[in-house]
Amino acid sequence: MEKEKPLEELTVKELKEMALALGGITGVSAMKKAELIQAIKEVKGVPVKEVREKPIETVVNLKQRIRVLKEAKESLSGAGERAKIDFLRRKISRLKKRTRRLARQKAS
Numbered sequence: 001m002e003k004e005k006p007l008e009e010l011t012v013k014e015l016k017e018m019a020l021a022l023g024g025i026t027g028v029s030a031m032k033k034a035e036l037i038q039a040i041k042e043v044k045g046v047p048v049k050e051v052r053e054k055p056i057e058t059v060v061n062l063k064q065r066i067r068v069l070k071e072a073k074e075s076l077s078g079a080g081e082r083a084k085i086d087f088l089r090r091k092i093s094r095l096k097k098r099t100r101r102l103a104r105q106k107a108s
Contacts, residue, residue, distance in 0.1 A: 007037045015040065059106075062099045066092055 015036040
């Protein structure tokens with residue numbers, strides 16, 4: 001017996017054919033791939049994974065993370081952990097850029 005491919009690996013055309021064959025799904029021709037997959041899973045009774053939304057970033061939250069990373073960087077400075085210090089420095093830099101970007105968006 002041939003093993004069925006996961007829905008995510010099927011093409012939109014194949015998904016539409018499957019949805020029409022299953023029945024109980026309306027508006028198949030106008031659906032996008034993600035909608036087709038969700039509708040087919042609902043009809044088949046397969047549990048649908050819920051996508052977790054990212055927490056909303058604020059300048060205050062980012063600055064708190066920067067402070068924590070700076071403290072960690074300072075604690076490593078005497079230990080001679082050059083690679084870890086460089087990693088933290090780059091991460092702090094990226095977070096600073098995000099705070100600037102958020103501030104610009106807020107100002108617009």
